[in-house]
Amino acid sequence: MATKQPHEMAPRGIYCDLTYPVSYNKAGQIDGFLTYPYDVTEQMYAQREREDQRLRLQRLFLEAPATICILSGPDLLLTYLGCRTGAAGL
Numbered sequence: 001m002a003t004k005q006p007h008e009m010a011p012r013g014i015y016c017d018l019t020y021p022v023s024y025n026k027a028g029q030i031d032g033f034l035t036y037p038y039d040v041t042e043q044m045y046a047q048r049e050r051e052d053q054r055l056r057l058q059r060l061f062l063e064a065p066a067t068i069c070i071l072s073g074p075d076l077l078l079t080y081l082g083c084r085t086g087a088a089g090l
Contacts (some may be wrong), residue, residue, distance in 0.1 A: 015044040 016037040025031040061068050061082040070080035 012045075013041075014039065015041045 017040050019036045019038070021036070023032040023034060024032050038082045061080070064082065068080070068082045069078055071077065072079045
């Protein structure tokens with residue numbers, strides 16, 4: 001039975017970044033502040049989806065019945081090596 005992560009069970013919400021610029025009077029003293037909310041809901045859900053995809057891919061690599069490696073760049077540098085114990089040929 002598959003279990004869901006807590007963030008998968010939560011209802012969709014709204015995410016905001018808030019900034020609080022300070023307001024000064026003529027004497028240079030702080031006399032208040034403003035609040036500017038920025039809706040970052042879509043960015044948060046996109047970030048969550050990327051993380052879920054990364055975790056699924058990582059799980060796939062860890063559970064693969066073979067050795068997997070990732071070579072990156074023009075020099076083909078080894079950036080990932082996943083060895084499954086008991087894999088065929090090992």
